[in-house]
Amino acid sequence: MSAWIKNIFGFILNQFKRLYPSYFQSNNLTKVFNYYYVPGLFATSGQPNVHQLNLIAESDYEVVINLAPTSILEGSIIDEKKILTSKGVIYVHIPVNFKKPLITNFDKFVENIKQNKNKKIWVHCAANMRVSAFVYKYRRDELGLEDKDINKDLKAIWTPNNTWQSFLNLE
Template sequence: METILNYIKINELISTSGQPKAEQFELIQDQGFEVVINLALYNASNAIENENKVVTDLGMSYFHIPVNFENPKLSDLKLFLNTLQALGGNKVWVHCAKNYRVSAFMYVYHKYILRTPFEQIDLSIFDIWSPSLPWQELMKVNLEDLYKV
């Protein structure tokens, strides 16, 4: 799994990464993942054409929540959080182009849903990515404000 771009294991049910190569989805499926969530735009520079088909042909479910990297929206975050919560006990792989969008969203998931103590959150991706102001604001969101959206 470590060969997949910017791979991070969140827990036994959730892992994240940048864009996997087409053949790496087979490895993901072999590790028992049942669902793939893609937060990248369909036209990202490293996007896989027909990713939904690649994933579903391997027997996994596929959700695409395209998040504009330059303009992330609270509604994107809310849809992501609701989707991840609805998947419950499924083993889920979440990716975007470089694991930047995902890491920002997962930070909020850790904070409000998993209630992970700050010092236990893997923040290593932020060693290579400094979130812009829109991403910083999104990561500071108050859960009550989020659910007003």
């Protein structure tokens, strides 16, 4: 439950950061909401603000995959694609409904990871909850890693609810 509370308050704080960016600007990418680095794979996070999107591009990330639907309620940056592609970053948008994740979404995620496997990748959604679940499933189902070795990375962000436990076959 504490991870849920942390994510709710973090999401609200992230909205204030979008409204008052000059008070919250940092040139440290680890300050992006719910930042988590998956060793040997990619950086993950909640929704970066405009300043952070520019930092991601300036930090030589070549691909950004966004799993959040485009919605003000989700904290989306409406011009995210334009911001990133103008800096030469490949932008991939796979909108995943938090209440109903689909295996077709996951398949698109895997396809894009494989297409860009030799590139520096950043993956985000609104709060890193969709992402952490997709990364867990990718590492388990595609890379063959065991739950005991990767579960801590998922739990660092949240404990999946029933919908996501079912999606991840954790029941």
